[in-house]
Amino acid sequence: MIANKETIKNIALRLSVHSIHLKVFMANSKEISIENLESEYKKQSEKNPKPFVKWVGGKRQLIQQFRERDLYPPEGFDLKTATYFEPFVGGGAMFFDLLPKKAYLSDMNGELVTTYKVIKKDVNELIKKLKLHKKNDSKEYFLKVRALDVDKLTDVNVAARFIYLNRTCFNGMYRVNGSGKFNVPYAANENPLICDEENLRKAHVAMKHTTIKWQDYAKVLEKAEKGDFIYFDPPYYPVSKTSSFTSYTKEGFLEKEQGKLRDVFVALSRKGCFVMLSNSDTPFINELYSNLGKKIRIEKVYAGRAINSKGSGRGKIKEVVVINY
Numbered sequence: 001m002i003a004n005k006e007t008i009k010n011i012a013l014r015l016s017v018h019s020i021h022l023k024v025f026m027a028n029s030k031e032i033s034i035e036n037l038e039s040e041y042k043k044q045s046e047k048n049p050k051p052f053v054k055w056v057g058g059k060r061q062l063i064q065q066f067r068e069r070d071l072y073p074p075e076g077f078d079l080k081t082a083t084y085f086e087p088f089v090g091g092g093a094m095f096f097d098l099l100p101k102k103a104y105l106s107d108m109n110g111e112l113v114t115t116y117k118v119i120k121k122d123v124n125e126l127i128k129k130l131k132l133h134k135k136n137d138s139k140e141y142f143l144k145v146r147a148l149d150v151d152k153l154t155d156v157n158v159a160a161r162f163i164y165l166n167r168t169c170f171n172g173m174y175r176v177n178g179s180g181k182f183n184v185p186y187a188a189n190e191n192p193l194i195c196d197e198e199n200l201r202k203a204h205v206a207m208k209h210t211t212i213k214w215q216d217y218a219k220v221l222e223k224a225e226k227g228d229f230i231y232f233d234p235p236y237y238p239v240s241k242t243s244s245f246t247s248y249t250k251e252g253f254l255e256k257e258q259g260k261l262r263d264v265f266v267a268l269s270r271k272g273c274f275v276m277l278s279n280s281d282t283p284f285i286n287e288l289y290s291n292l293g294k295k296i297r298i299e300k301v302y303a304g305r306a307i308n309s310k311g312s313g314r315g316k317i318k319e320v321v322v323i324n325y
């Protein structure tokens, strides 16, 4: 099958996937004609997983914008041989979109990381436990499960509790109090999807060749090699003093941490990696990533969120995307 770059790009945009993926798919299915490419690809992508938790700052709505503007994925990244790193993985929206052959996923949220590991290793047990949570779900039950001491639970129970709380708590938010205890209230949603068995099984398959670690993002510097692709989606620098949402973990992520992250970005770039980073469109962040040489540029994208819900301030928040390719 012969198709030019433009055709592939157009089909990819129509399908809301990226051309690298389509190219890999074409290479693996030589007998498909260009006319059938779209329907065959659709069939195959129905098998793709979605993030298994709702996560504040999730990137699902932004990905199509990244693609349309050629900000992602980097043209030179080889999806079949190089490694994809997501060191602030959260819900992993980019990982589940890209579905690279080799990936290295990490985060400092210990329960989240345990959940990824359990989906990879023990998805059947997890599904059983989630079915039990589903059966027992009520406000009282939620409070009981929330109060459990995670340090005394097995990994499968940690993961089942994590997904259960995420699906039934207010807005799927993850917030901890001063002593690191999850403290989001119950949301009386009708019929929450507590056990999405099909999706968990798909995620399990997608994670076959992943390394999953509970660690600080800076560790990627030791692991990533030339040609690898790293996507940083850190806790954003606050737009204003009151808007700060930095309690994904007990530690905040302010000037000092953002500066350290910028240095890691630059060091990876020097190593020959493809690097991409999201953050808030604030003077501090724009300044931080300015004048770093010709290759590193800042682009603005529109997030789905409104600046505020009433009056003349209504509009879309801008975010920055910093890339070195």
Ligand SMILES: C[S@@+](CC[C@H](N)C(=O)[O-])C[C@H]1O[C@@H](n2cnc3c(N)ncnc32)[C@H](O)[C@@H]1O
Residues within 6 Å of the ligand: 055, 056, 057, 058, 059, 060, 087, 088, 089, 090, 091, 092, 093, 094, 106, 107, 108, 109, 215, 216, 217, 218, 233, 234, 235, 236, 248, 249, 253
């Ligand atoms: C903005 S969220 C990522 C959202 C994610 N990309 C998604 O699509 O759902 C930031 C993540 O960074 C993690 N985090 C915070 N500080 C970290 C650190 N020092 N190293 C690694 N991960 C960290 C948080 O636990 C949180 O999951």
